[in-house]
Amino acid sequence: MANQGSSTDARRKGGWLxxxxxxxxxxxxLRQEVADAGDDAPRHPVIAEFQDLLEHDALVRMQLERMIAEVPDDEEHGPRHVRDLPELLRLLGAVLTTAPEYSQDSMVMTPVQALLDQTTATPSGLAAYRNPTVNAMLAKVLTAWCEHLDSPASLSVLNDSEAGWMSQSAAATIGIDQYQHDPHGEHWGFTSWNDFFTRRFREGQRPVEAPDDDRVVVSPCESTPYALARDVQRTDRFWxxxxxxxxxxxxxxxxxxxxxxxxxxxQAYLSATDYHRWHAPVSGTVERAFVVPGTYFSDADTRGAGAAVPQxxxxxxxxVAARAVVLIRADAPALGLVAVVFVGMADVSSCVVDEAVTAGRHVTKGQEVGFFQFGGSTVCLVFGPGAIADIAHQALPRDESSTTPLVHVRSRIATAADAPLV
Structure with a gap:
């Protein structure tokens, strides 16, 4: 299946926008839906809390007002998605009771990102999305949305209409026959949108490559290669x-x-319509596993005010984003310590590490270790110096003029060096 979205924007890669x-x-x-609901429509408690923050924190209010005002509003960039802060709150409130609908060619899988997209690379937006107070509030917004996606109400988009995930087009796009589901059951047997989104493969799908060879490293996610870097530094100017x-x-x-x-x-990125569970890339003993709180919509500021086309x-x-880190001491001596970093970007509100993945526990290559609960964006594997002998051809990133193939989870992406690290 080809990945949706040909733009070089990170969120458009993989079909997220x-x-x-x-x-x-x-x-x-969405704006018309809000207008039709009228001023008397009930307001979500988290939106009321956001409003209270804006009324009592002048710095946050200033940053958010400025980032909206700094979005270019001309023929080249198109109309502003959000005109002012009151409208932003109204639109966010509407998103909190919806789930992403299917579209053959224009899916908006990350609706909060769609609202904020133009503001992320403005001068004030770059500052606002790095502001801890703003991030804490956005975390509450995303958590509230995640609660809706965990509820039966989110099943409204699992139907066979043109915009439903059970339509013939959607079923073919996601390859539903590969996944565990009840083809004759209501909503295919799923209990919520998140339950559908974190669906598991059927038994026999995506077998572990070279299960008895500890030197073979497999892909932890169903993902597309993004970057490969060697001689990585302790600290660098990553921005x-x-x-x-x-x-x-x-x-x-x-x-x-x-x-x-x-x-x-x-590093590789996950596509919107693909599998979103994580698997151990190597067999070994877990040394540590932890979640790092981070930003949600912060972008690198290499394009300044090119707000309508974020870099x-x-x-x-x-x-900088919210992420889970799993550190595995590989059974293959040459691999040594392997770090796996599962990064949640944009609307992704939770990185969930499996309860069994704790310090001292042994994991087997290909074993499930966690998942992205709604969404998921990118994963990094970090190896020590001299640990890797070669990278599989399928795992090599391509340039923008080439089509980069989807790497199946649990397929080979690298092989360890012959000699143990010293």
């Missing part, structure tokens, strides 16, 4: 145009950095 015109149409439709990896920041200062300096980082920021986001 369609082209700008389609997003604009979606925003206008620059080329977004080099900075291990100290990516791993949130964990002592594991000492073993990984000078090593290799492989690719996946490398940057691996250092």
């Amino acid at each position: 369609p082209d700008a015109d389609s997003v604009q149409t979606w925003v206008e439709d 620059l145009k080329h977004q080099p990896y900075s291990l100290q920041d990516m791993l949130a200062g964990d002592p594991a950095v000492d073993e990984l300096v000078g090593g290799t980082v492989y 690719e920021s996946q490398g940057y986001m691996a250092h």
Whole structure:
């Protein structure tokens, strides 16, 4: 299946957002829904809390007002998605009781990102989305939306209408026959949108490559190669145009950095309609597993005020976004310590590590270790210096002129060096 979205925008890679015109149409439709509901429509408690924050924190109010005002409003960039703060709150409130609908060519899988998309690269937006107070409030908004996606009410989009996920087109797009589901049951037997989104493959799908060879590293996610970097530094200026990896920041200062300096980082991104569970890339013993709180909509500031066309920021986001880190001491001596970083971007509100993935527990290559609860964006594998002998051809990132193939979860992406690390 080809990935949706050909734009170089990080959120459009993988089909998370369609082209700008389609997003604009979606925003206008949402604006009309809000207008039709009228001023007497009930307000979600988290939106009331957001309003209270704006009334009592002048700095936050100033940053958010300015980021909206700084969005270009001309023929080149198109109309502003959000005109002012009151409208932003009204539109966010409407999103909190909806789930993403299917579209053959213009899906908006991350609706909060669609509303904020134009503001993220404005000067004030760059500052606002790094503001801890703003992030804390956005976390509450996303948590409230996630609660809706966990509820039976979110099943309204699992139907066989043109915009439903049970339509013939949607079923073919996601390859539903590969997944565990009840083909004759209401909503295919799923209990919520998140239950559908985190669906599991059927037995026999995506077998583990070389299960008895500990030197073979497999893909932890169903994902598309994004970047490959060698001789990665302990600290680097990851916010620059080329977004080099900075291990100290990516791993949130964990002592594991000492073993990984000078090593290799492989990064890949997840597509909107694909599988969103995580699997162990190697067999080994878990040394630590933890979730790092982070930003949700912060972009690298390499394009300044080019607000309507945000730059690719996946490398940057691996250092600042909410993420889960799993550190595995590989059974293959040559691999040593392997770090896996599961990064939630944009509307992704939770990175869930499996309860069994704790310090001292042994995991087997291909074993499930967690999932992205609604959404999911990108994953990084970090290897120590000299640990990797070769990268599989399918795992090599392509340039923008080439089609990058989807790498199946649990398929080979690398092979360990022959000699143990010393």
